[in-house]
Amino acid sequence: MADTMSHEEVTDLLALESVGALEASDRDAMESHLATCAPCRLVAAEYADLASLLPAALEPVPPPARLRRNLMAQVYAEATASPSVPWWRRLIAAIPANRSFTVVGAAAVVAAIAFGIWGAGRTGAQTPVAYMVSGTTATGNLDVGTGGTPAVLTVKGLQPLPSTKVYEVWLIPPQGSPKGVAFLSAGPDSSAWTAVVPGSLAGYKSIAATVEPAGGSPTPSNTEVLSGQLGGS
Amino acid sequence: MHLSDDDIVRSISAHSPEGIEALYDRYGGLAHTVALRILSDRGAAEDVVQESFLAVWRRGSTFQPGRGSLRSWICTIVRNRAIDRMRGDHHRTRLDTPIEGESIEPAVTDPWVAVALELSGEEVRKALAELPAEQRQTIELAYYGGYSQSEIATAMEVPLGTVKGRVRIALDKLRTSLADRLETPWQTQ
Numbered sequence: 482m483a484d485t486m487s488h489e490e491v492t493d494l495l496a497l498e499s500v501g502a503l504e505a506s507d508r509d510a511m512e513s514h515l516a517t518c519a520p521c522r523l524v525a526a527e528y529a530d531l532a533s534l535l536p537a538a539l540e541p542v543p544p545p546a547r548l549r550r551n552l553m554a555q556v557y558a559e560a561t562a563s564p565s566v567p568w569w570r571r572l573i574a575a576i577p578a579n580r581s582f583t584v585v586g587a588a589a590v591v592a593a594i595a596f597g598i599w600g601a602g603r604t605g606a607q608t609p610v611a612y613m614v615s616g617t618t619a620t621g622n623l624d625v626g627t628g629g630t631p632a633v634l635t636v637k638g639l640q641p642l643p644s645t646k647v648y649e650v651w652l653i654p655p656q657g658s659p660k661g662v663a664f665l666s667a668g669p670d671s672s673a674w675t676a677v678v679p680g681s682l683a684g685y686k687s688i689a690a691t692v693e694p695a696g697g698s699p700t701p702s703n704t705e706v707l708s709g710q711l712g713g714s
Numbered sequence: 715m716h717l718s719d720d721d722i723v724r725s726i727s728a729h730s731p732e733g734i735e736a737l738y739d740r741y742g743g744l745a746h747t748v749a750l751r752i753l754s755d756r757g758a759a760e761d762v763v764q765e766s767f768l769a770v771w772r773r774g775s776t777f778q779p780g781r782g783s784l785r786s787w788i789c790t791i792v793r794n795r796a797i798d799r800m801r802g803d804h805h806r807t808r809l810d811t812p813i814e815g816e817s818i819e820p821a822v823t824d825p826w827v828a829v830a831l832e833l834s835g836e837e838v839r840k841a842l843a844e845l846p847a848e849q850r851q852t853i854e855l856a857y858y859g860g861y862s863q864s865e866i867a868t869a870m871e872v873p874l875g876t877v878k879g880r881v882r883i884a885l886d887k888l889r890t891s892l893a894d895r896l897e898t899p900w901q902t903q
Contacts, residue, residue, distance in 0.1 A: 496882040501793050502856035502863045529782030531889050533789045535857045536748045538838040544746035548760050549738060555764070556731045556771050 486514045491521050499528035500535070546661075546697045614688060614709030623678065623688055623709060632678040634688070636665060636707060639674050642692065649693040650676050651701055652685040652711075661697055665690060682711050719784040723777050726770060734771045741785060742767070745792040752796040752860045762799055766792045797860040834892075841891035849884035852877060 486494075494511040497503040503511070515522050612623040614636065621636030634650060642648065648665035665674040678688070689708040691701045717725075717736050725733025745766060749759035769791065770776075777787045842850050848870070855861040855869060866877045 493878050493882055496885050497856075497863055497878060499885065500853060500856040500881060501797060501860060502866060502877070502881060504863050526782040526786075527889070528885060529786040529790065531885055531892065532857060533783060533786030534834060534838050534888075534892055535842075535853070536744055536751075536789060537835040538842055539747050539751050539835075539858070541743060541835075542747050542750050543743050544760065544763060548746070548763060549742065552738060552764050552767055553731065553735055555768060556734050559771070560729075560731050 486510055488518070488521060491515070491518070492524055495521065495525045495528050498525070499532035501532075546699055550697060612688070612709050612711055614690075614707050616690075616705065616707030619707045621674075621707065623711075625682065632682060634663070634665065634674075634676045634678055634690075636674045636690070637672060639665070639667075639706065641667065645694065646692050647694070647697060648674065648676075648690045648706065649697050649701070650678060651689050651691065651705075652678070652682065653687045653689060654684055655686045659689070659701055660685075661699070664697065685711055687711055723784060726777075727774055729771075729774060731771075734767055737770065737784075737788065738767055741788045744785070745788060748789055748792050749796045751858050752793065753800055758799060759796070762795045763792060766795050769795075793857075793860075800860050837892060841888050844891065845884050845887060849880045849887070852880040853884050853888075856881065 491511060491514045494503055494507050497507075498511065515525060610625045612625070614621045614623055614634070616638075618640070619636050619638040621634060621638075623632050623634045625632045639648060649661050650663040650665060651659035652662050653659045663676040663678050665676045667674050682688075687708055687710050689701070689705040691703045691705050693702060719740075722733055722736045722740065726737060727733075742763065745763045746759060749762040749766075750756065753759050753762065766788070770788070777784060782790075842853070845853070851870070852866055855866045856863075861869065863874055863877050863881075867874045870877070
């Protein structure tokens, strides 16, 4: 398209574009001008930055925690074909977002352990470590594979939960807020629960689990049902 | 560790999931607020935010530093998708009043951004309040309501050219009021 617009005319369109009011019929002309006009591209950036401040005037409405988890579950699932993504993250990505026990989830846990053993044999890395965890009714182990990741938490003695609740697993640093890292998935008869704990445990002093609303919480909102100290073993 | 916006862009360009994670942690709350304001439907807003970040993940970063800040880039992506969705939904009723926050569990957000937004929110509201009513309403209908130029003209019963003029004059006034908050140095008059 031939560019017949003046800078002044384009500036008007850029202002409209920045607030989302530009008509589709004007867009081609504006883009055609921008393609060859550096000063107007600068104006476009300036208006875009100015408009991006406008949401600050709105009362912030934080997204639910499930949105982040669903998004990242999808991202990691799609990253499975990418060799740049660590294998253990690909395994975690294979676990469904709602973390209820499924064949895929169970397979991922089994595969995580198997890969850990395989990895140990392959790399000759350090000996796997198991940390004890316990609660009023629950006992279990956090088994750390070679290389520090992934750790697999296996717990017995937890009560079944309604579909609106989950057991969320937290890593607790010496200072600062606990970090939600996983959900426990129940076995077929709810006698054993498992979770793959991604990332390194370095820098955390303990692990715990609490009952949270489905989708998880940004911080623990209930008393822990189990806990265990990390390190020192 | 606090990543800069440049760090996040590099990470996204390298097709790193962690880049999307960092982008969401920094701007997910802002994106959700924008989408919800336009769509006034929590489910639809969540869909739009997720689709927007997935699109960034799948396409890689198309962010061009010369065309605005990372914040404006992701805001534009989310706004455009929200408006596309709204215009595809003929049964939707537009909201003319602010959405009141409901009790909802918050996601983790970048504290740096939260502080910045808290500070700039009052400034932006004050700057908007200082605009003449017809200019403020034009900006609000466009940015927060998702109205196009012709839709605003119809709603306000004014010519298209009047809408165009009001938007530009209003933005120029806001630029003066909010100069300290702009990431791109404003060099034009």
